[in-house]
Amino acid sequence: MAEGTPLDINAELLKFRDQIDAIDQDILRLLNQRAALAQSIGHVKAKTDAPVMRPEREAQVIDKLVKANQGPLNAAHLQVLFKEIMSACRSLEREVNVAFLGPLGTYSEQAVWSFFGHCVKAEPVDTIEEAFRQLQAGHVDFAVVPVENSTEGSVARTLDALVDSQASICGEVQLPIHHQLLTRSGTLEGITSICAHPQALAQCRQWLAQHAPNITQTTMSSNGAAAKLASEDPTVAAIAGQAARERYQLQAVQEHIQDDASNTTRFLVLGQQHTGPSGFDKTSIVASVPNRPGAVYAMLEPFNAQNVSMTRLESRPARTGQWEYLFFIDLQGHQNDPPMAQALSQLRNTASFLKVLGSYPAAQRPGN
Template sequence: MTNQDKHSARAAAPQDNAAAEKALGVELTPLREQIDALDRELLSMLNRRAQLALDVGEVKKKYGAPVFRPERELQVIRKVQGANPGPLLDDSVASIWREVMSACRGLEKPLEVAFLGPAGTFSEQALYAHFGHEVSGVPCPSIDEVFRAVEAGTVEYGVVPVENSTEGAVSRTLDLFLQTSLKISGEIALKVHHNLMASSPDMQGVTVVRAHAQALAQCQHWLTANYPHLERQAVSSNAEAARMASEDPTSAAIAGESAANRYHLHMVRTHIQDDPHNRTRFAVIGRYETEPSGSDQTSMILSVPNKAGAVYQLLAPLADNGVSMCRFESRPARSGAWEYYFYVDVEGHQNDAAVARALEELRRNAAYFKVLGSYPSSK
């Protein structure tokens, strides 16, 4: 190509770009106008829905009914998903409608919900995944304080971790279920991605890594392989570890991405959990007992006399009534006599005929029997 040819090509390029931009604008303009018109229509319909939600709120006040009914909101989401023709994915539809309902609820008074703090924990993420963002989150320094806040009536609900797919049950939560009169009204299964973060991007000067004991356990193999020299310290929550790391350059933390953003830490490595499919299950606790939603499970605590075959005999009513057990966890009764409490989840609502029959038989046969609640399943 001669110099003249090169010059001609350079001169033609801006003209070609301008022509392409003009053609793009011609095609996009009518589509954008349709989107703008639909946005106005959506806004009008959302405000009509919000007004109806306010009207529903007035009726609820008259009869003292709760503002938040998790089973009703889940039924709404399932109904909308069932009518979804696409291309939106059902999970996206659920997220959108949850936020719409949360915004409508918030017009009356935002729910106050306690969670294991400080801000930036996975418990806070679970809270927003369940209630939407139009709530007032109240961070608590411990799981005990979450229970206390709900029991005292300073908040309507609490969110507490129950079990992890790698490390199993959160013992403190299970122990507090024994003592409380609160009920489980919902559950959240959250994908948990742990990240190593520090004030220095290269971990310069770091001597200790802090996190909740469960998070340290879920990342123990990765830490041993990559930072075997670092001391490991358990703290009350991952977000608390991140807060401490923001104030102490010798400290790193294991926490979620939101904690790194909140406390202005560098993400040294992402997704360091040993199990790539790591999930944590959270329970929503409060005084509200849910009605059947159509896809529920029931949690209970049982104990049996210390004799041969006692556990088998205790659980036989579940099989006899066709009730499927989806979780079975044991905890020492701390009586010094090698006795145990059994934490059992079954499919179905306690008001379902088969489940009700099975529970009645369990109540008669058990040395200790307590229903923690029936609630919509997160499955």
């Protein structure tokens, strides 16, 4: 069969484009209807000073859409689209302020956009402790901090701050770490130094040894700082992520240069509000038990008895100088769920210290 002429093809394309234009007008009308309802909700919330963002509600909205979806858009497409729609509508109620571990262009900033969408005010801070302080002082609504990396392990400063702080975990982000080698030109021509955070250099060791063995490696305080330097100095390349690439208008010499393709960092979203059940949640606790035989077994037994699944267990010195340890535990379920509530009640009778750090929607959800 002979191929259509350019005129025939253009006519066919025009027909589809006209249909898309009509659908876009319908989408615009419906989006504004949704936005108007969000404004009305904001007026109701203002009467009781209710939180402008409910992480469990937003998780439920996306879960429902994913379940009803028949394609061709997949779950990841829906999550990106509706995160931004909800972010825009939420901003009409009130601007949400979020502190994150800076500087600009880091994976922490990328985690903010992933969780909240782009219609928030993201404020970089210098340290994890400062993010907690900004939240506790009421200067921001939420804070986003890293808590563990799949190759480097837990972030001790975050764990320590969680014990001392009154902040509650409201959500989590599991962000794949896709390191890119970035320069102003998009090539290594004229590059004399590759800059990055020490962890990023370590995570790209094999690729650098094979593709850039003769270029000096320079450690920086963060990948964001390295990207900023690369944007100013044509002799510098930076290892950083997509957020830094976009913010500093750099070009990729090569994407995905990390040695471990599954490298992932988990971030916590902290707030000062209780997050209700979403239908698929995690609960994080920290506990300590007396130093005697069988104490750790006794600490974990209530969860086994109530059939509560444990997804993470890590010990850390309690900083008392007495060789005491704190146990950080992630559990599947919400603290309000009857089995979880019963297990926590039993644990309070045996633990020398117990703090529920928060219940929150799990990042990895059924169907996503």
